[in-house]
Amino acid sequence: MKKKRSTRLTIPLFLIIACTSLIAFVSACGEEEPTATPVPPPTQAPAPTAAPAPTEAPEPTAAPEPAEEAMAPSSDGMRGGSIIRGVSRTLRQWDYNTEAVWFAPQSLQRHYSNLVRFDPSDGTTILPDLATEWSIGDDADSFTFTVRDGVKFHDGQDLTLEDIKWTFERSKSPPEGERYPRLLALQSITDITIIDDNTITIEIENPNAEFIQNFAAAWGIVFAQHVMEQEGGMNGPDRVVGTGPFIIDEAEMEEFVTSRSNPDYFIDAPDGDPFPYLDEMTTVALSDVEARIAAIQTGRVDISSFDPAEFAPAVGALNAIGDTVRMEVSPLAGINYLSMNANGPPFNDLKARRAAYLLFDRLRMQQLESLPTGEFASVPTGFFGTVDPFIDEIPDIWEVSKDSREEALAEGKALADELGITGFEMVVNSRSFFQELAQLAAQVYADAGWEVTLNVGDSAANAELIQNANFEMSMSTPNVVLPSVSAFLLEQYLPGGREANAAPPPDKIYDLLADLQGATDPVDAHAATREIQRVMREEWIPVVPMGKQVGSSELIANHVQDRPGALGQWFNLHTWMDVWVDDNSPRK
Amino acid sequence: MRDYIIRRVLLLVPNLFILATLTFFLARVLPGDVALGLVAEDGSVINQEAVQVIRDRLGLNDPMPVQYARWMLQLLQGDLGKSDVSDISVVKVVAETAEVTFLLAILSVIIGAVMAIPFGILSAMMRGRWPDQVIRTFSAVFLALPNFWLGILLLLALVTWFSWSPPIFQETFLDAPVEQLQRLILPSIAIGTSFAAVATRLTRSTMLEVLNQDYIRTARAKGLFPNRVIVRHALPNAVLPVITLSALLFAGLLNGAVVLERIFALPGMGVEIVTATSERDFQLLQGLVLVLGAFVMVWMLLIDLLYVALDKRIQLE
Secondary structure: OHHHHHHHHHHHHHHHHHHHHHHHHHHHHHOOOOOOOOOOOOOOOOOOOOOOOOOOOOOOOOOOOOHHHHOOOOOOOOOOOEEEEEEOOOOOOOOHHHOOOOHHHHHHHHHOOEOEEEOOOOOOOEEEOOEEEEEEOOOOOEEEEEEOOOOEOOOOOEOOHHHHHHHHHHHHOOOOOOOOHHHHHHHHEEEEEEOOOOEEEEEEOOOOHHHHHHHHOOOOEOOOHHHHOOOOOOOOHHHOOOOOOEEEEEEEOOOEEEEEEOOOOOOEOOOOOEOOOOOEEEEEEOOOHHHHHHHHHOOOOOEEEEOHHHHHHHHHHHHHHOOOEEEEEEOOOOOEEEEEOOOOOOOOOHHHHHHHHHHOOHHHHHHHOOOOOOOOOEEOOOOOHHHOOOHHHHHHOOOOOOOOHHHHHHHHHHHHHHHOOOEEEEEEEOOHHHHHHHHHHHHHHHHOOOEEEEEEEOHHHHHHHHHOOOOOEEEEOOOOOOOOHHHHHHHHHOOOOOOOOOOOOOOHHHHHHHHHHHOOOHHHHHHHHHHHHHHHHHHHOOEEEEEEEOOEEEEEEOOEEEOOOOOOOOHHHOOOOOEEEOOOOOOO | OHHHHHHHHHHHHHHHHHHHHHHHHHHOOOOOOHHHHHHEEOOEEOOHHHHHHHHHHHOOOOOHHHHHHHHHHHHHOOOOOEOOOOOOEHHHHHHHHHHHHHHHHHHHHHHHHHHHHHHHHHHHHOOOOHHHHHHHHHHHHHHHOOHHHHHHHHHHHHHHHHOOOOOOOOOOOOOOHHHHHHHHHHHHHHHHHHHHHHHHHHHHHHHHHHHOOHHHHHHHHOOOOHHHHHHHHHHHHHOHHHHHHHHHHHHHHHOOOHHHHHHOOOOOHHHHHHHHHHOOOHHHHHHHHHHHHHHHHHHHHHHHHHHHHHOOOOOOO
């Protein structure tokens, strides 16, 4: 009897307490109506794994198109509304020139302008920005820009040529204690001269027609001198003052950046009013991939950005979410390659480097990197990634082609046997994607008879090993946005560049580089590039190219529109001025 | 009591000194430094010259004893320093992240306790019968489940079935209490459930022990209602170990439920510490660890005082 009575009395007590917690949870969840993701009109099928188009060779002296015409969308955008974009990280510093990674430009570049800019649809064509016209000196060592009148900074002050001069002098000679890792090339500026009210000339140390691309790159933005020279410098969002299509409104470091449209932006849309179409644009950090997928699925964000490392989950998410969201892929200029330490054995020997180069089967690597969908997640590359004008020819070159692969493998094995090399240790970043990639690379070498031991560490730990030349090989995945073959050579492979432990180049490389930089005719530039590649493959071999990830991907709600095909292209270099939302947007 | 509190507070000073010293030297055992973190990309160092300039600016090229002396001098002046990466003061970082961390810890403990105590009592009261079996089975299951996995499942379930996910913008609790609760509720349930799995078993076993005590038998023999026997006589003693466990969990959560903070994009202290470690932001790392150390020490003091208040048999001296 006693037992029964106590049970009767305990259960209600338990139920009361348990129900209280349940009610608290339900009420917390139910405060906000679930955001319905609007069903958009049918749109074109996504092409998540399409290989990027081959990069056109730059035309160094091409006459610029008028700005509005060059950037005109094929159809009128709709004005108003806002979008929220979820990214893995946002900024860590207000002056994004001070850091190397591209999280900061993703959130801040839309507030600034460059002298010239890349066309977002291909990432290589130069378009007008602050400068409406430009010319390259006969010796390819000076650039003259004609700058627009009447451009205003977000604080209402006029942009002057002094601001441009100050910006690039700062890049050339950073203040004490500062360095701008992505602006290394600008240190070769020798002189900046203001010619008249609208004309400025920038001279560089050595002839290089491709140098103009540095002014278009994400880090080559123009600052307001009067803001930057205020006490404290770039110490908060109120110092993010540019001339770009968006004005910073509210921001929290590492969390979000909200911007409103700049009504005085200097480039007009086809409807005659200034870009941008959107009233507001927000970038928010959602570090976890599942959180980003959930946010786009529930309409909390309109665009979710995914790194190459998150490509597979993004494809999976697309399949799960269905037709309210599409995917677009941004080609990356960067490549994955294996860095060899030429300051010590075994790769201080050209034969060992050649063995490593020949034993690495790039087509096999591509095959191993296939996505669950069966598509390839990477394309084989040479030393210059997508800026290589001959990237399409890579699968057909002797050491890569299926037809001659056996021969290349045999030569590689013979060299390895001669030197007695049976494998090596590879330094790898601890992030899971890089470990997976390294395991695939190890598999490729294992197929060729070499054993690879992986040494896994975080970015700073690996950088120390590499800086101290305390490694044999490392897997390098530079997501660099280097604009040209010459920039790749200078900033990656030649002494003073990133590959500090690469083998010193044969002297002829310098002559060929001078030929390339001085070439004003694309035919001459192509000839020089071909010869550089031959020398690199046969007489130098600074690295072993692995391949290039197809790109980072974006899941985009179908109510977000822009020029056809442009939204997913070169997203990290995008100022978002020609993006709009249609009437289905919950944020219209 | 007053002497005891003063003594414990004074003990904070050497404890914090030891913590600061350990943190300083242990952080530097890690390979690499913040300059490499800022300038390195995966597999290469972008600009060697920039590395040296940053090291000079931050004093990383100075001998370690000089860096240590500078850090100690800074602490003596009451300055926790600034982040080497973002140049934001450590105090500001703590102020911005503490709310999330504290609320997450408090909510998790409350949810865990709300589940554990009634389930533990029920399980003890119905020992050997089906509710007991069910509760013990579920507590074993939730004990085995990693809480971050449970968090992801909860998130995906709400997204799939209700098209709902937590708000993505961080606001203070005072400005937007509902939104903040919505952001915190899923990770709190995930942590609270794991905690409840342990606490339920603990409550059950202590309850069973207490229910067999003479004073409970006496209370029953005096004719008190069973409900009153449990609530007034058994529960206060049975719940003491759960309070201990909750206090320890709370202290642990102050250091951050890192994975759950990441999954739910909560800008808490745990994420800050992990980021500072991976970026080798020593100033921020040292400052955060020191502040958290102080929090935990004060918290443990409060728990000791709470014991005295709850159980008169416990003496501080």
